[in-house]
Amino acid sequence: MKAPLSPGAVCYNLGHISRIPRGEGRTYRLHDRLIAVFRSRNDELFATQADCPHRGGPLADGIIGDGKVICPLHAFKFDLRTGAPLGNTCPQLHTYPVRLDAKGNILVTVDDS
């Protein structure tokens, strides 16, 4: 089922899922912003803001597992589903809805409205 997009929402095609190796993340540029997209070893997808709220570390370069990401710079941990900080007091990560289309392309919706 396709939910109608709200007026301010833009959907982006990030290309085929195979661009992200299993268990890793990649940074993508979406027009005006960078986001991090992760693919778990069992092919779940997550999308969050690209930079760590602590000191701007590139989260896509972090290690993931069990729905969490560990920032590569100082090992702060975040929940990938909700963006919640785990064991630290950083603000919550911005997260984005992400899904696959029929051809295996990653689609991310950005809604600032």
Next chain:
Amino acid sequence: MTRKQRLVVIGNGMGGARLVEEIVSRPGGERYDITVLGAEPYGNYNRILLSGVLDGSYCPEHIFLHPLTWYEQHNVRLCAGRAAVGIDWQGHRVQTADGSWELYDCLVIATGSSPCLPPLANLVRKDGQLIAGAFTFRTLDDCQAILAHSSRARRAAVIGGGLLGLEAASGLVRRGLEVHLVHRSPHLLNLQLDAAGSAILARLIAEQGVQLHLGKETVAVLGQDRLCGLRFSDGSELACDLCIIATGARPNTDLARTAGLAVRHGIVIDDDLACSVPDVFALGECAEHRGQTYGLVAPAWEQARILAERLTDRASRKQYTGSVLSTRLKVSGLDLTVMGDKEPASNSDEVITYAEPARGIYKKLIVREGRLQGAILLGDLPGSVPAARLVQLFHRGDPLPAHRAELLFPCPTGNKQTLSVADLPDDTQICNCNGVSKGTILAAARAGKRSLQALCEATRAATGCGSCKGQVQELLVLACEGEVAEDPAVHYYVPAIPLTKPELVRVIKERGLRSVSAVFQALADGKEDPASKAGLASLLKTIWGKDYQDERDARFINDRVHANIQKDGTFSVVPRIYGGVTTPEQLRRIADVAEKYRVPLVKITGGQRIDLVGVRKEELPAIWKDLGMPSGHAYTKAFRTCKTCLGSDFCRYGLGDSTTLGIKIEKRYQGIEMPHKVKLATAGCPRNCSEATTKDLGAVAIEGGRWEIYVGGAAGSRVRKGDLLCTVDTHEEVLLYMGRFMQYYRENAKYQERSYDFVERVGIEHLRRVLVEDAEGICERLDREIQAAVEAYVDPWQREAEQPVTSTQFSQVLEAMPVPLGAGD
């Protein structure tokens, strides 16, 4: 269903936020829609630890109790940075700084207090602000303003010799400033201490480097646009470029007073914490209960607990009957606890004192009608009754031992000479901020909270001022005695799998687990703990060598791209330069690469090679190709470098050819994975120019053409001279023993255990027996396995420059395309 009650809390400080936390965590809490109005633009932080921020023992981000997300998660609407400016209690509404009104069914005022400013000429500017360079010390903003200014300041004055002033002065000393403490009374801490105690404290504070000016009344601030000194009532002056004013606090009552609530010194509250008008309550430093206002956190938290209970449970009859206070000074290296009266009130009061001024020890107890009425406990006297015990006697008014001396020195019973927390009764209060007893802490530890952090989180002990942390740790050890000596998790190789390294290695071998995901499948129900991945990858590579099934996602980013990540997400490239010996041709190539790729920084490292810093991920493969040099492995837990000195070929003191030896070592062992990084050096004589005795492994030539082999040296965050493993005759023997040691270290060290810790843990005698005398008969196997690792080594740079592991291995940012509306599926 009935409508939710609107609860509005004014003040997001230690009392207000605690109230909210208590309410949302209790049954009945769901009855409220909670709005918190906070004048400060933050979530809720631990104000007490501002002293720690000032002295550098805490970063500001580490003192937060609740981040903004906590409020969201608990559906609490926090208006941070929006102060309340008016209360209309008849209309049940509060006006906020932006002019809007918040309606309430129930209102709690927790506005705390504000610093009192002494009437000093020139202190306050026309616009109401303090003159530049003068600060109060109450909020995080105050603290950060002080820190920002202190980096430019040299000479600081603190006005006020109470608890806050002492902590501020000591903090600034630890920041490296010259600090003067000015106090009006001739006695420091005159509200809490008697003259004798105060004199000893003054000496201890002066020894910490604070210059004291006691009995001095400040009358004016000097300086036009910015503070440049202070003037005193005797006409004398003190030059300074920073001044903290810590002369007491005044409850914030303006809101309540203007609204017509009963206010004396504080906002008047009853035993049910209610103010003089309906549906309005107050707590914390702004409140006055039975004629008493408080300046410490324990009463605020106790009031918050009681009010939360009353608000969530209508049947509750809980009353607040007042607090008796004890407090500790948080100045490092100084142990001071005070409670109750400091002087006898009449001849019938008993006074027990013990003083050793030279050692900074002063203990004074006031006993009235057989109960402890007050105490001053200065200095740590081993073997004496712990302060916590006396605090308990004081708080509960327990009857005292007939021999009053036992209040200070426990009578030797049996062979026990000293009294520690172990000897305290279970109901002794250990954490005075949160009122947590010894029994509660022990019970939580026995129920499985086996690390200090878990224990503190579960019981809340040590989450206030933190000064009881040492005792909580002792209790943790005590609770685990008999069953387990300590937290078993500290022995696990990785956090997610409850096995020590030898156990894990055995299971992995038995079951033939060759990949990280296979280990998670077999030993952790398939749950992939991200914090355990890199450690497992390192171990599996060591166990299986060529047969290891590599999964890239288990590697830390440095090991995915073979370069070290920098703070801005770029990388550094350190090519291998064997033994620190290079050629003009090699240098030219490095120079060409640096120019071609506009490398921001070219740096000679401390490891005798060259670092190209600030390289973008996508440039890495091209740079490696152009360099045509192998990786220096400066980014990973592996054999790193072997530094060398000139040695016998050129140096007039050289006894052995250290340069050739170093190159041989580095060629042989380059890049082999280890539990942590391993750095080596060879020195041509005991002058040790290459610092070989403080390396993980070092070889030093001595007279007679022999080589001493050192292991477990360190000159990083720890400095340790390596232990002599053995002395040998030839280069080949050096290579052999070094390899043998490395293999043993690979098999037995914990992940991220540097050789200096490993050698200390297993002991050099043990290592000599096993690696030199072959007491366990494993030397031949060790030699064989390290040889296999040497043969399996492939330089990752040249391999992956030719053939990346995945198409996006070196992509820094991938582009995305907007999808036209309606398309996509």
